[in-house]
Amino acid sequence: MTYTVQIKVMPLKDLLDPQGKAVMGGLQNLGLSNVSDVRIGKHIDLQIDAADKEAARSAAEEAAKKLLANPVMEVFEITVN
Amino acid sequence: MTYTVQIKVMPLKDLLDPQGKAVMGGLQNLGLSNVSDVRIGKHIDLQIDAADKEAARSAAEEAAKKLLANPVMEVFEITVN
Numbered sequence: 001m002t003y004t005v006q007i008k009v010m011p012l013k014d015l016l017d018p019q020g021k022a023v024m025g026g027l028q029n030l031g032l033s034n035v036s037d038v039r040i041g042k043h044i045d046l047q048i049d050a051a052d053k054e055a056a057r058s059a060a061e062e063a064a065k066k067l068l069a070n071p072v073m074e075v076f077e078i079t080v081n
Numbered sequence: 082m083t084y085t086v087q088i089k090v091m092p093l094k095d096l097l098d099p100q101g102k103a104v105m106g107g108l109q110n111l112g113l114s115n116v117s118d119v120r121i122g123k124h125i126d127l128q129i130d131a132a133d134k135e136a137a138r139s140a141a142e143e144a145a146k147k148l149l150a151n152p153v154m155e156v157f158e159i160t161v162n
Binding site: 059 | 091111115118122123126127140143
């Protein structure tokens with residue numbers, strides 16, 4: 001069966017996120033002064049052919065660990081539908 | 082009140098996503114041949130101070146339209162918690 005998998009990759013909470021800081025500055029310059037704590041990461045949608053949901057999740061975990069996320073700087077979160 | 086808002090920005094379905102294609106190639110080279118249709122977008126987490134959930138959502142929509150997403154190439158999806 002084919003599962004739709006979403007992987008969210010975000011910078012670790014303890015690390016600075018310069019891209020997020022820049023976007024926050026941009027939003028405030030546009031008049032959105034009520035915005036704070038902007039963090040920017042990646043969102044990856046993919047299809048995985050697998051026998052069951054658990055197999056799809058473990059393939060997604062392997063993909064995230066091997067290629068999509070850098071564990072030194074990022075955390076990932078997997079959702080399988 | 083402060084709301085935690087997530088904005089997901091993805092390339093439009095009808096457009097090619099070269100970054101996704103490259104990642105799919107990379108995953109297949111790593112032995113994950115059961116992966117297909119990889120699409121890569123951005124995930125933005127932010128905090129918005131607003132009177133209610135609806136106000137937070139409309140501020141997030143303004144942010145997405147003005148700065149975070151390019152409507153010619155991308156769609157966005159907002160989740161307010």
